[in-house]
Amino acid sequence: MVVLSDVEMEKLKATKTIGIIGLGDMGLLYARRFSEAGWKVCGCDREERYIELKESMSSLLPDVEIFKNGFHVTRLADYIIYSVEAENIGKIVSMYGPSTKVGAIVGGQTSCKSSEIEAFEKYLPDDVEIVSVHSLHGPRVDTTGQPLVLIQHRASDESFNFVETLMSCLHSKHVYLTYQEHDKITADTQAVTHAAFLSMGVAWHNSHQYPWETPKWTGGIENAKINISMRIFSNKWHVYAGLAITNPSAHKQITQYAKSTEELFTLMIQRKKDELMKRILEAKEKVFGHLGKNHQLLLNDDLLQQYSLSKTPPGGNQRNSHLSLLAIVDSWSQLDIVPYDHIICSTPLFRIFLGVSEYLFCTPGLLEDCISVSVDDITFRQDDLQFTMAAKEWSSTVSYGDFNLYRRKFENTQNFFQHMFPEATKMGNEMIKTILQRVKDNESQN
Numbered sequence: 197m198v199v200l201s202d203v204e205m206e207k208l209k210a211t212k213t214i215g216i217i218g219l220g221d222m223g224l225l226y227a228r229r230f231s232e233a234g235w236k237v238c239g240c241d242r243e244e245r246y247i248e249l250k251e252s253m254s255s256l257l258p259d260v261e262i263f264k265n266g267f268h269v270t271r272l273a274d275y276i277i278y279s280v281e282a283e284n285i286g287k288i289v290s291m292y293g294p295s296t297k298v299g300a301i302v303g304g305q306t307s308c309k310s311s312e313i314e315a316f317e318k319y320l321p322d323d324v325e326i327v328s329v330h331s332l333h334g335p336r337v338d339t340t341g342q343p344l345v346l347i348q349h350r351a352s353d354e355s356f357n358f359v360e361t362l363m364s365c366l367h368s369k370h371v372y373l374t375y376q377e378h379d380k381i382t383a384d385t386q387a388v389t390h391a392a393f394l395s396m397g398v399a400w401h402n403s404h405q406y407p408w409e410t411p412k413w414t415g416g417i418e419n420a421k422i423n424i425s426m427r428i429f430s431n432k433w434h435v436y437a438g439l440a441i442t443n444p445s446a447h448k449q450i451t452q453y454a455k456s457t458e459e460l461f462t463l464m465i466q467r468k469k470d471e472l473m474k475r476i477l478e479a480k481e482k483v484f485g486h487l488g489k490n491h492q493l494l495l496n497d498d499l500l501q502q503y504s505l506s507k508t509p510p511g512g513n514q515r516n517s518h519l520s521l522l523a524i525v526d527s528w529s530q531l532d533i534v535p536y537d538h539i540i541c542s543t544p545l546f547r548i549f550l551g552v553s554e555y556l557f558c559t560p561g562l563l564e565d566c567i568s569v570s571v572d573d574i575t576f577r578q579d580d581l582q583f584t585m586a587a588k589e590w591s592s593t594v595s596y597g598d599f600n601l602y603r604r605k606f607e608n609t610q611n612f613f614q615h616m617f618p619e620a621t622k623m624g625n626e627m628i629k630t631i632l633q634r635v636k637d638n639e640s641q642n
C-alpha cells in the first residue's frame with residue numbers, strides 16, 4: 197500500500213466526495229466509518245425510504261448527506277460504492293451508472309464480483325474507472341485486522357491509491373486480487389461454509405428440534421455449529437443467496453459438498469467402516485497432511501464449551517458422527533482445495549469451520565471415535581439423514597439459480613428459530629470475539 201503524507205490525505209478529504217448507493221447494513225457501516233474519519237460522504241437507499249432514512253440519519257450520522265436516489269449520488273461523488281443486493285446489481289447499475297460523474301471511480305460491495313464487474317463494464321461510461329472492494333465480514337464485526345479485498349480492475353495507480361487511502365480508516369488487512377481470483381476463493385471458503393450451516397438449520401427444523409434443548413448437542417463443537425447456524429439464519433437471506441447463486445464457481449463447491457455428504461452417509465448406513473475410514477484418512481492427508489507436528493490448533497472443545505445456548509448444565513458429551521465436518525474435509529479433498537491457502541482471504545465463519553474441522557481431524561483418537569460412532573451407533577442416524585437431504589436441497593436450489601425458492605426455504609427455517617436470535621447473536625458475538633482474539637494471539641506468537 198502506498199502511504200500518503202498527512203497533507204496529501206487532507207487534500208483528498210477536502211476535495212473528494214464518497215457516495216454510497218444502498219444504505220443497508222454494510223453501506224451504513226462504511227458511511228459511518230468514512231464520515232468519522234473526516235471524509236465527505238453522501239448516499240441513498242431506495243427512493244421509497246428517502247424521508248424515513250433522511251430523518252433517522254439526521255441524528256445518527258448528521259454529516260452524511262442523504263439523497264433521494266442514486267442519480268444524485270453518481271453525479272456528485274468521486275468514488276461511488278454500490279452496496280446493494282447482488283441479485284439486483286445489474287438492474288441498479290443500469291439505472292445510475294450512465295450518469296456517473298466524468299472521471300469518477302466506481303466499485304461495489306457485493307459478495308460476488310463477476311456479476312458486479314459485468315454490470316460495471318456494460319453500463320459505466322468509458323471514462324469511469326473501476327476499483328471494487330469486499331469486506332470479508334459481517335456488519336457487526338470489528339473491521340480491524342479483517343481481510344478487505346481490493347480489486348484494481350480498470351483504474352490508474354493514482355486512483356487505486358485514493359481508494360486504498362480511503363479504506364485505510366477501516367484498519368482492515370488489504371488483500372489484492374483480480375475479480376476472478378476473488379470469486380474462486382470465496383466459492384471455496386464462504387459459499388460452502390454457508391451451505392453446511394444452512395443444512396444444519398434446515399435439518400433441525402425438519403426434525404422439529406431446537407438443538408439447545410436436546411442433550412444430544414452438548415459440547416464445544418456442537419455450540420459452534422449451533423451458534424454459527426443461528427447467526428446465518430438471523431441475517432438477510434439475499435446475502436447468502438446472492439453469494440451462492442451469482443458466483444458460478446460456488447455451484448461446483450456446493451454440489452460437491454452435497455455429494456460428499458450423501459456418499460459418506462451411504463457408507464455409514466451400509467456399515468462399510470473400512471471403506472469410510474480409508475476415504476476419510478485420504479482426505480485428512482490431503483487437507484491436513486502438510487501441518488507440522490507443532491501446529492497449534494486454532495480451536496478446541498473446552499474453549500467452546502462456555503458458549504452454550506442450553507439452560508441445563510452440560511452432562512457428558514454425546515458422541516456424534518459429525519457428518520457435516522467429515523463432508524467438508526472430504527469435499528475439499530475431492531476438489532483439491534487446501535483451505536489454508538485461502539486463510540488470508542477468509543471470513544470469521546470460515547475460520548471457525550476450518551478450526552472445528554481441524555480439531556476433529558487432528559486431535560488424536562477423535563476422528564477414529566467419530567467414524568466408529570457413525571457406523572455402530574444409530575443415535576444420529578435420523579439427524580444425518582435429515583442433514584443429507586437438506587444439503588442436497590440447498591445444492592439443487594443454488595444450481596437452479598432460483599432466488600425465490602432460496603428465499604422461501606431460508607425464511608421458512610428463519611421463522612422457526614426467530615425467537616432465539618437475540619440470545620444466539622449475543623452468544624455468537626462472544627464466541628467469535630474469543631476466537632478472533634485467539635487467532636491474533638497465535639499470529640503474534642508465530
Ligand SMILES: NC(=O)C1=CN([C@@H]2O[C@H](COP(=O)(O)OP(=O)(O)OC[C@H]3O[C@@H](n4cnc5c(N)ncnc54)[C@H](OP(=O)(O)O)[C@@H]3O)[C@@H](O)[C@H]2O)C=CC1
Nearest residue numbers: 218220221222241242279280281282305306307333334435
Ligand atoms: N451482510 C453481510 O454480512 C455482508 C454483505 N455483503 C454484501 O454487501 C451488499 C449489501 O449487503 P447488506 O448491507 O448486508 O444488505 P442490506 O439489504 O442491508 O442493504 C442493501 C440495501 O440496498 C438497498 N437498495 C436496493 N435497491 C436500491 C436502489 N435502487 N438504490 C439504492 N438502494 C437500494 C436495499 O433496500 P431494500 O432492502 O429496500 O431492497 C438495502 O437497504 C450485498 O451485496 C451483500 O452480499 C458483503 C459483505 C458482508
Ligand SMILES: O=C(O)C(=O)Cc1ccc(O)cc1
Nearest residue numbers: 307331332333334543544545
Ligand atoms: O462470515 C461470513 O461468512 C458471513 O456470513 C458474513 C459475510 C457475508 C457475506 C459476505 O460477503 C462477507 C461476510
